[in-house]
Amino acid sequence: MLAVSEDRLLADLRALAEFGKVGTGVNRPAFSDADLAARRWLMGQMQAAGLETVIDGIGNVYGRSPQATQSILVGSHSDSVPHGGWLDGALGVTFGLEVARAARAAQSLVGVDVISFADEEGTWLPCLGSRTFCGELAEQDLSGVQTKTGERLFDRLAQLELRDRPLARLDPYRHRAYLEAHIEQGPRLITEGIDVGVVTGIVGLRRHLVRFRGRADHAGTTPMAMRRDAAFAMFDFAMSLAERLRAAGSADSVWNFGIVTVRPGAANVVPAEADLTVEFRDSAADVLERMEAAFQAAASAANGRFNVAVSSVPNGALAPAAMDGDLINDLAEAAAQAGASHIRMPSGAGHDAMILASRIPAAMMFVPSIDGRSHDISENTSEADIRRGFRVFAASVSKTLERLARTPGPHAPLARREKEPAS
Amino acid sequence: MLAVSEDRLLADLRALAEFGKVGTGVNRPAFSDADLAARRWLMGQMQAAGLETVIDGIGNVYGRSPQATQSILVGSHSDSVPHGGWLDGALGVTFGLEVARAARAAQSLVGVDVISFADEEGTWLPCLGSRTFCGELAEQDLSGVQTKTGERLFDRLAQLELRDRPLARLDPYRHRAYLEAHIEQGPRLITEGIDVGVVTGIVGLRRHLVRFRGRADHAGTTPMAMRRDAAFAMFDFAMSLAERLRAAGSADSVWNFGIVTVRPGAANVVPAEADLTVEFRDSAADVLERMEAAFQAAASAANGRFNVAVSSVPNGALAPAAMDGDLINDLAEAAAQAGASHIRMPSGAGHDAMILASRIPAAMMFVPSIDGRSHDISENTSEADIRRGFRVFAASVSKTLERLARTPGPHAPLARREKEPAS
Numbered sequence: 023m024l025a026v027s028e029d030r031l032l033a034d035l036r037a038l039a040e041f042g043k044v045g046t047g048v049n050r051p052a053f054s055d056a057d058l059a060a061r062r063w064l065m066g067q068m069q070a071a072g073l074e075t076v077i078d079g080i081g082n083v084y085g086r087s088p089q090a091t092q093s094i095l096v097g098s099h100s101d102s103v104p105h106g107g108w109l110d111g112a113l114g115v116t117f118g119l120e121v122a123r124a125a126r127a128a129q130s131l132v133g134v135d136v137i138s139f140a141d142e143e144g145t146w147l148p149c150l151g152s153r154t155f156c157g158e159l160a161e162q163d164l165s166g167v168q169t170k171t172g173e174r175l176f177d178r179l180a181q182l183e184l185r186d187r188p189l190a191r192l193d194p195y196r197h198r199a200y201l202e203a204h205i206e207q208g209p210r211l212i213t214e215g216i217d218v219g220v221v222t223g224i225v226g227l228r229r230h231l232v233r234f235r236g237r238a239d240h241a242g243t244t245p246m247a248m249r250r251d252a253a254f255a256m257f258d259f260a261m262s263l264a265e266r267l268r269a270a271g272s273a274d275s276v277w278n279f280g281i282v283t284v285r286p287g288a289a290n291v292v293p294a295e296a297d298l299t300v301e302f303r304d305s306a307a308d309v310l311e312r313m314e315a316a317f318q319a320a321a322s323a324a325n326g327r328f329n330v331a332v333s334s335v336p337n338g339a340l341a342p343a344a345m346d347g348d349l350i351n352d353l354a355e356a357a358a359q360a361g362a363s364h365i366r367m368p369s370g371a372g373h374d375a376m377i378l379a380s381r382i383p384a385a386m387m388f389v390p391s392i393d394g395r396s397h398d399i400s401e402n403t404s405e406a407d408i409r410r411g412f413r414v415f416a417a418s419v420s421k422t423l424e425r426l427a428r429t430p431g432p433h434a435p436l437a438r439r440e441k442e443p444a445s
Numbered sequence: 446m447l448a449v450s451e452d453r454l455l456a457d458l459r460a461l462a463e464f465g466k467v468g469t470g471v472n473r474p475a476f477s478d479a480d481l482a483a484r485r486w487l488m489g490q491m492q493a494a495g496l497e498t499v500i501d502g503i504g505n506v507y508g509r510s511p512q513a514t515q516s517i518l519v520g521s522h523s524d525s526v527p528h529g530g531w532l533d534g535a536l537g538v539t540f541g542l543e544v545a546r547a548a549r550a551a552q553s554l555v556g557v558d559v560i561s562f563a564d565e566e567g568t569w570l571p572c573l574g575s576r577t578f579c580g581e582l583a584e585q586d587l588s589g590v591q592t593k594t595g596e597r598l599f600d601r602l603a604q605l606e607l608r609d610r611p612l613a614r615l616d617p618y619r620h621r622a623y624l625e626a627h628i629e630q631g632p633r634l635i636t637e638g639i640d641v642g643v644v645t646g647i648v649g650l651r652r653h654l655v656r657f658r659g660r661a662d663h664a665g666t667t668p669m670a671m672r673r674d675a676a677f678a679m680f681d682f683a684m685s686l687a688e689r690l691r692a693a694g695s696a697d698s699v700w701n702f703g704i705v706t707v708r709p710g711a712a713n714v715v716p717a718e719a720d721l722t723v724e725f726r727d728s729a730a731d732v733l734e735r736m737e738a739a740f741q742a743a744a745s746a747a748n749g750r751f752n753v754a755v756s757s758v759p760n761g762a763l764a765p766a767a768m769d770g771d772l773i774n775d776l777a778e779a780a781a782q783a784g785a786s787h788i789r790m791p792s793g794a795g796h797d798a799m800i801l802a803s804r805i806p807a808a809m810m811f812v813p814s815i816d817g818r819s820h821d822i823s824e825n826t827s828e829a830d831i832r833r834g835f836r837v838f839a840a841s842v843s844k845t846l847e848r849l850a851r852t853p854g855p856h857a858p859l860a861r862r863e864k865e866p867a868s
């Protein structure tokens with residue numbers, strides 16, 4: 023078992039929350055001054071722990087265990103949404119830091135490397151840091167990236183003197199697993215009184231824009247039977263689609279009709295046009311396919327009903343990411359041994375683990391979110407839940423380290439380096 | 446039978462369409478220069494027909510048959526919506542002008558007075574002219590009236606040298622009936638191939654703003670059962686309300702859910718708030734009451750469903766106006782005798798006749814609107830339908846004149862004036 027310190031973890035977490043502090047939350051959008059200050063502080067902590075530490079060309083802060091040729095990569099992100107919570111991302115980074123610190127001190131055979139990915143929240147591009155780390159984004163993909171206000175990513179990176187730095191990269195010979203702790207960002211654990219969530223997969227999603235096209239008529243003079251009411255056709259479609267998605271989905275499937283617009287929007291004019299943004303999610307690819315088929319069937323059945331034309335265009339898709347079975351078992355066993363209750367559950371939100379999972383075995387653990395809140399300064403988790411979650415997480419990393427030490431990786435010999443490089 | 450001329454009618458109608466002409470329509474908002482020019486032209490036509498003619502302090506143009514102590518008042522309005530059609534209002538005014546001209550020439554015992562009411566379309570205040578004519582609006586009601594841009598009604602009337610003129614007033618001793626021809630402004634006659642519509646009543650309406658208040662949650666992380674989705678509650682309510690209104694209403698009832706807003710309006714956020722503007726109409730007061738009860742029952746049943754709070758506030762009401770049974774019969778008989786097909790139908794839109802009907806017997810006749818269009822320059826009616834409609838209308842006025850001559854009014858002796866006043 024790694025000799026971790028809960029108090030040191032909490033001290034790190036609270037120190038990190040000072041950067042960009044706004045009331046009970048933080049304001050650390052990617053590449054803001056506060057984000058960079060937090061990253062430089064993190065580098066100092068990693069260096070002090072004896073890790074080889076870099077900030078790379080896209081802002082990832084990476085500390086590696088110099089004694090090991092293979093490692094578990096542990097971390098999350100330290101950027102935030104504007105006026106976000108103090109735990110989102112930061113919790114996983116500090117969990118990773120304390121576990122890496124303990125593994126470094128223990129000179130573990132399989133090391134623990136820690137990382138804080140850049141811009142998970144998508145101020146510039148969602149999961150920018152982890153996607154770059156995994157080699158998903160080439161120079162030309164990044165060259166056009168800019169904020170809504172037109173500031174170019176490359177210009178900002180140059181200002182921060184990051185632009186010319188080398189990129190840290192995923193190394194499948196070294197990184198045998200990725201583990202990320204995170205707040206749940208939903209109400210399930212807190213409502214059901216469960217201590218930790220063991221994530222089985224990160225949901226994929228499909229998004230569609232559905233357009234209803236009828237005709238504007240005088241709402242007093244046009245008999246009901248002669249109308250082509252786009253809004254009413256949309257209401258009917260939404261009710262029917264919800265039924266179909268419920269039937270096609272799993273118990274964990276979710277869907278949302280979040281953007282609704284109706285035109286011309288006058289009390290006495292029959293709506294001519296309505297638009298509906300439909301989104302649905304599940305962590306299983308086959309379930310997502312069934313939901314997609316249900317959506318297409320609903321849109322097809324709706325077309326022409328009430329003399330309203332219905333068409334749809336795909337408006338985004340994300341493939342689900344399955345978490346690794348062995349890592350899931352490590353987390354579940356660690357929870358049981360620590361006397362913490364747990365459930366296996368999907369993650370309904372995206373995370374860096376989703377990017378890593380397509381390359382190496384990955385897993386996530388959730389702690390409860392008070393009232394299910396996140397992306398807001400009201401976001402919080404009780405200290406007892408943070409401590410308990412960390413105990414489970416650290417115990418699980420210990421289990422994984424032992425398991426990996428027993429089962430050498432396919433690609434490289436498992437050995438301590440003969441000479442440690444100079445730090 | 447009055448000796449009317451269809452050709453003269455059409456010439457008047459086309460001449461009137463030159464004022465404020467815009468493509469195939471007209472732009473004559475109340476008290477615009479084009480509106481006033483049209484009114485001055487109408488005065489000239491009335492004077493030439495031998496009618497005592499005034500433009501009054503609110504812009505009504507009124508021509509009375511000087512030979513009669515009692516009369517049928519016939520007319521409509523000559524103002525238009527911005528970029529409106531050439532027939533809306535103008536048709537009824539010119540029908541009235543030609544019928545009054547013929548009655549004046551015939552020295553009928555019961556006279557025909559003609560009127561063009563001011564601002565029926567509500568550029569300043571809906572039915573401003575007819576409501577003032579009927580004594581519904583006092584000086585203090587009018588003093589605060591202004592356009593959306595802040596121009597005061599009284600200032601504009603003063604500019605036009607109307608402000609100090611006397612007001613023409615409804616005279617129950619003289620005006621024994623009000624008759625108005627109008628385009629249908631709906632698709633029913635043209636779709637069913639019917640020549641004229643005999644209006645049985647002008648619909649009343651109730652309008653309500655319905656508010657749905659739920660909670661914004663992350664649409665990925667919040668299980669379906671834990672959501673308070675305001676938009677979905679609104680969809681469900683709208684479907685249920687439509688069923689209830691259909692059951693409570695008459696075959697002619699109409700309803701509309703014309704304004705729909707959903708907040709915050711993001712694909713991945715469960716809608717926290719939704720607002721729906723509900724409107725329903727019927728020409729029978731008891732039916733309207735039943736629909737109101739159905740609405741209240743639907744709102745009450747919806748409150749709390751899906752953990753969403755539902756409340757509503759009344760947002761406008763108009764009482765239905767029944768048309769006079771004798772005048773309806775005159776119109777129906779005139780149509781039958783002229784070989785024109787007709788149906789009895791409500792008017793789904795408001796008209797000056799709605800104001801007059803609360804004071805004296807009133808009726809309306811519709812001619813077909815091509816494609817049901819109005820309030821747009823595309824508004825039109827075939828010349829054959831205008832001619833046929835006018836024959837029915839003139840024949841009906843003749844019938845009513847004869848009927849009224851046989852049944853003297855309750856208030857005043859029916860007699861030719863001994864001496865006509867000097868014109």
